[in-house]
Amino acid sequence: xxxxxxxxxxxxxxxxxxxxxxxxxxxxxxxxxxxxxxxxxxxxxxxxxxxxxxxxxxxxxxxxxxxxxxxxxxxxxxxxxxxxxxxxxxxxxxxxxxxxxxxxxxxxxxx
Amino acid sequence: xxxxxxxxxxxxxxxxxxxxxxxxxxxxxxxxxxxxxxxxxxxxxxxxxxxxxxxxxxxxxxxxxxxxxxxxxxxxxxxxxxxxxxxxxxxxxxxxxxxxxxxxxxxxxxxxxxx
Numbered sequence: 001x002x003x004x005x006x007x008x009x010x011x012x013x014x015x016x017x018x019x020x021x022x023x024x025x026x027x028x029x030x031x032x033x034x035x036x037x038x039x040x041x042x043x044x045x046x047x048x049x050x051x052x053x054x055x056x057x058x059x060x061x062x063x064x065x066x067x068x069x070x071x072x073x074x075x076x077x078x079x080x081x082x083x084x085x086x087x088x089x090x091x092x093x094x095x096x097x098x099x100x101x102x103x104x105x106x107x108x109x110x111x
Numbered sequence: 112x113x114x115x116x117x118x119x120x121x122x123x124x125x126x127x128x129x130x131x132x133x134x135x136x137x138x139x140x141x142x143x144x145x146x147x148x149x150x151x152x153x154x155x156x157x158x159x160x161x162x163x164x165x166x167x168x169x170x171x172x173x174x175x176x177x178x179x180x181x182x183x184x185x186x187x188x189x190x191x192x193x194x195x196x197x198x199x200x201x202x203x204x205x206x207x208x209x210x211x212x213x214x215x216x217x218x219x220x221x222x223x224x225x226x
Contacts, residue, residue, distance in 0.1 A: 031212075033213065042202075044213075058212070090156060100214065105154040
């Protein structure tokens with residue numbers, strides 16, 4: 001089954017403790033991206049990657065890092081999480097301009 | 112710049128009735144598309160339907176159809192024969208224009224289907 005897999009689905013962590021949210025797709029898509037969703041603000045793009053070793057900032061990159069060492073994986077790294085990074089996070093991949101597939105989301109709470 | 116506007120924060124509909132969720136858009140592109148996504152309370156983002164600006168027929172996927180009116184720049188989602196499981200947030204979204212890489216989302220409409 002074609003899918004984007006995010007882990008974990010739920011995470012509660014403390015301020016300053018480094019964490020990684022993994023994202024993996026099995027569709028051989030070149031383009032992958034991360035979004036965060038916050039009430040009243042909708043979905044905003046954090047980072048995107050056009051291919052292996054090619055990443056670029058989205059609209060809200062501060063406090064996040066990404067890497068794209070393999071085509072299928074695009075982890076989101078929070079080096080020093082803060083409470084304002086409490087959000088619902090989505091990974092998405094794309095095979096064409098129109099064909100987006102989203103992961104199931106990761107609910108992150110930073111206390 | 113692209114913009115998506117969903118003016119209905121919340122909607123109620125009776126089970127088995129049809130409902131229309133509004134979406135208007137603004138873009139300078141000649142070729143573009145519109146998505147609709149469903150987000151149930153569990154949080155995942157589920158693709159429902161897509162329409163390209165040059166598609167001549169309105170898109171249909173099962174009980175979902177898109178009432179696409181280019182002159183009005185609207186792409187309303189019509190759900191026929193509503194079911195209790197249709198209760199969710201619904202987002203209209205547009206793929207990136209040539210200058211950006213992010214999907215542009217509307218603010219969403221929360222639909223509640225009542226028995």
